[in-house]
Amino acid sequence: MLKSLIKMISITTLAVILVFSAGVSASAAGVYTVKPGDTLWKISIANGLTVTQLKQYNALSSDTIYSGQRLTLSPAVKYTVKSGDTLWLISQKYATTVEKITTYNNLTGSGIYPNQVLYIPNSTASPSKPAPVLNWPSITYTVKSGDYLSGVASKFGVSQASIMKYNYMKEGEWLDEGEKIAINGYAPRNYAVMPGESASPARVGKLVDWFLDGRYLIKRNDVFLITDKQTGLQFKVKMLGGVNHSDVEPVTAGDTLTMKKLLPTWVWAPRPVVIFHDGVNFAASLSGMPHSFDSIADNNVTGHFDLYLYHSVSHDSNTSTAYQQQHQDNVLVAAGIK
Numbered sequence: 001m002l003k004s005l006i007k008m009i010s011i012t013t014l015a016v017i018l019v020f021s022a023g024v025s026a027s028a029a030g031v032y033t034v035k036p037g038d039t040l041w042k043i044s045i046a047n048g049l050t051v052t053q054l055k056q057y058n059a060l061s062s063d064t065i066y067s068g069q070r071l072t073l074s075p076a077v078k079y080t081v082k083s084g085d086t087l088w089l090i091s092q093k094y095a096t097t098v099e100k101i102t103t104y105n106n107l108t109g110s111g112i113y114p115n116q117v118l119y120i121p122n123s124t125a126s127p128s129k130p131a132p133v134l135n136w137p138s139i140t141y142t143v144k145s146g147d148y149l150s151g152v153a154s155k156f157g158v159s160q161a162s163i164m165k166y167n168y169m170k171e172g173e174w175l176d177e178g179e180k181i182a183i184n185g186y187a188p189r190n191y192a193v194m195p196g197e198s199a200s201p202a203r204v205g206k207l208v209d210w211f212l213d214g215r216y217l218i219k220r221n222d223v224f225l226i227t228d229k230q231t232g233l234q235f236k237v238k239m240l241g242g243v244n245h246s247d248v249e250p251v252t253a254g255d256t257l258t259m260k261k262l263l264p265t266w267v268w269a270p271r272p273v274v275i276f277h278d279g280v281n282f283a284a285s286l287s288g289m290p291h292s293f294d295s296i297a298d299n300n301v302t303g304h305f306d307l308y309l310y311h312s313v314s315h316d317s318n319t320s321t322a323y324q325q326q327h328q329d330n331v332l333v334a335a336g337i338k
Helices: 002-021 040-046 051-057 087-093 098-104 149-156 160-166 210-217 253-262 321-334
Strands: 031-033 070-072 076-080 117-121 140-142 180-182 223-228 234-241 246-250 267-277 280-288 305-308
Touching (some): 040 051, 070 117, 149 160, 246 253, 267 321, 280 321, 305 321
Antiparallel strands (some): 223 234, 234 246, 246 305
16 A cells, blocks of 8 residues: 555655646745646646646636636636726725736736736635724815916925825826825724725715715716616716715716706706716716816717715705705605605
């Protein structure tokens, strides 16, 4: 029996040696790029896995692989980079670190680009929710007209990157007058919803507090789909900006035409709607009166529209409480509560 055991060990050792000599090597980064002549068995042996594990980690339904294919070597989430993503934002979504993502994907720097595929190590199929942030940090600042991120950072002797991190900002995002920002710690946030939790638009949305979640998930220049709660009609809008609520414009003349079907005459009275953006359905309320500034010249309407989430308020202190209450009532309708 001892001779047989020694013989089996020798055969296994020889097999491993042959695998490595064929060009398959273990990957410290956690992702392996398939080379000509590779098989799942060779790759699994070289990396201390079973073929079954390798197939599970990569959602493979057969043993067929191809040269240049990237295979993850541990339980990981395959993530496709979206416009506005940073490694830090992605790390927060999946409760990991920038360093782990960088190492796992063999990245040489922090630069990433839309549609790039990343593997998120030691993660589950769904993003983990970070713990809520309940209070403002000890140092905060209310943005004044003419303030720039660089100037505020210099004023407090901190980096621009830290202010962006603490206020959940994207690359290229700027500050809004009247906006309260955190300087030495994270701004309050509920994490009531997470991007990617819904696969498609719906006619009932989540109740999302504008100040504690919404303004960090719907940003200036974002384009998103709106579904009218009552009729199911859909159109796209682009966010112009907004501190206390979202100011939006229809993206195309066709989107404006759809809005005109809902509102044959432009009126301030709002309608319950559901926003679908980045895999989240938000309960919202949309007014029907274009006003003030706009940025899209060829959408057949001048001005923008008010779009409220839960607890959104007006930008103008003179706006009637009745109008603001209409919005809040509509948000509850869109959430299926009223």
